[in-house]
Amino acid sequence: MSDFSLKGIVDSTLREGEQRAGVFFEHHQKLDIIEKLTALGVEEIELGVATPRSPELLTLVPDALQIAKRKVKIALWSRCNEEDIHFAGQCKPDTLSLSIPVSDILIREKLAHTRSWVLEKLDRSITKALELGFEKVSVGLEDATRAEPEFLVRVAQLINSSGASRLRLADTVGIGSPGSITALVNRVTEATSLEVGVHTHNDFGMATANAIAALEAGAQWIDATVLGLGERTGNCRLEEIVGFLSLQKEMRRYQADNLKTLCDTVAAAAQTYIHPHHPVIGKEIFTCESGLHVHGLAVNPKTYEPYDPLKLGRDRTLLFGSKTGKRAIQHTLRSAGMTFSSEQAEDLVQKIRFLAKSGAKPLVENELIRLAQQRLHSA
Known part of the structure; x- marks a missing residue:
């Protein structure tokens, strides 16, 4: 049996997965995927990016909530932008996942701001989200694996004191290793009382291994996408994570026999190919x-x-x-x-x-x- 303190898997196929070049899911395809993710047993489904430029979320969120029937939490991802946070409030998901860069290269080159600005912006954004009454406010730290360690801890402590309930560490360019991810999780869990999650990318083929390493280090949440869909080489693969947790760690909450149907559905919608020796779901692995x-x-x-x-x-x-x-x-x-x-x-x-x-x-x-x-x- 597993000794992990796992609280759940956040599936980001409909947000991160759709960021893969050429991938677009129609509304009915999204509902089909949500239904199959719910049957699989994931704890949270991230539907997309909250922004007034995505008005379809005003329909998708309530449709998803109807399918989930409180068995699965429905989430939206949002920048620390007041307009986007207000739009998310109109959509009424269970969870709002705020995100902000914490590495100096992204703070300087992408945002053209300073560390002090990040701290102030984050504090205001968490306060605004809590005022809007979201059931859960999560904060993702973009490029956490390239952040200066002391600043990362400072940001984590601010999140803790501001009232958010979960911290999400993103290995945005996929440079983490099981050892470095373990150290990163340990650093923030020792400094805060927050639930900790990880969002791993697969640039060096270690996204799933890094997610498991995070669990072994005490993380409670991991992000994944079906077939590892995502930017560049993609993300932690949901089918690998669920396969490992249910078949190796005997976590009965996940219905691994539903994986093949889910993956076939996503592959067809994304117009992608499942290699016959793809772990867990490949047709030739047995x-x-x-x-x-x-x-x-x-x-x-x-x-x-x-x-x-x-x-x-x-x-x-x-x-x-x-x-x-x-x-x-x-x-x-x-x-x-x-x-x-x-x-x-x-x-x-x-x-x-x-x-x-x-x-x-x-x-x-x-x-x-x-x-x-x-x-x-x-x-």
């Missing part, structure tokens, strides 16, 4: 041809599988081809009630390898049995 592994799986699937594919509503496929070994064939045929001598099995191996190298596809189990029967009858 297909095996290597002789060593086929034999192990035939004897006891736990030898080479981290979890039972049935837990995801999937089937295991053993293939027999150019990589096939004699022991795997003998065990498979023995399970089917057929006895082959060592010499007969070796002859069958050579035949299977010849067929594979001649361009034929590897054989599935019933084809292997049929071929074995033919070889016996012709002997």
